[in-house]
Amino acid sequence: QVQLVESGGGLVQAGTSLRLSCAASSETITPYAVGWFRQIPGKRREFVATVELRSGRTYYPDAEDARITISRDSAKNTMYLQITDLKPEDTAVYFCAATKRTWGMRIASDYDYWGQGTQVTVSS
Numbered sequence: 001q002v003q004l005v006e007s008g009g010g011l012v013q014a015g016t017s018l019r020l021s022c023a024a025s026s027e028t029i030t031p032y033a034v035g036w037f038r039q040i041p042g043k044r045r046e047f048v049a050t051v052e053l054r055s056g057r058t059y060y061p062d063a064e065d066a067r068i069t070i071s072r073d074s075a076k077n078t079m080y081l082q083i084t085d086l087k088p089e090d091t092a093v094y095f096c097a098a099t100k101r102t103w104g105m106r107i108a109s110d111y112d113y114w115g116q117g118t119q120v121t122v123s124s
Contacts, residue, residue, distance in 0.1 A: 002026040002113040009118030022096030031098035038092035045108040093117040
């Protein structure tokens with residue numbers, strides 16, 4: 001099992017920046033990559049970004065949003081998602097997820113472990 005705990009969400013104003021954290025822990029499994037997804041009610045989880053834990057290589061959707069950056073701190077087993085110039089449409093529950101896959105990694109079903117999610121609400 002891999003435990004993932006997100007933090008850093010909350011109510012923020014449009015135009016500001018936010019950094020979400022995902023702390024990962026496991027006694028037996030080392031995921032290949034950890035990613036971020038977001039979801040609004042009634043919609044599928046949307047892929048935001050993922051990072052390979054060993055190499056640090058990052059992946060974003062084809063329609064990459066320059067406001068979003070994923071990173072990792074290997075020493076802390078923590079992954080981060082930074083979003084700048086927040087917009088009301090960024091409002092969603094943000095989930096951290098881990099995968100053992102080494103390809104794809106752009107859809108929710110590619111991921112084996114999930115955090116509980118953290119709510120981000122952007123006010124205009």
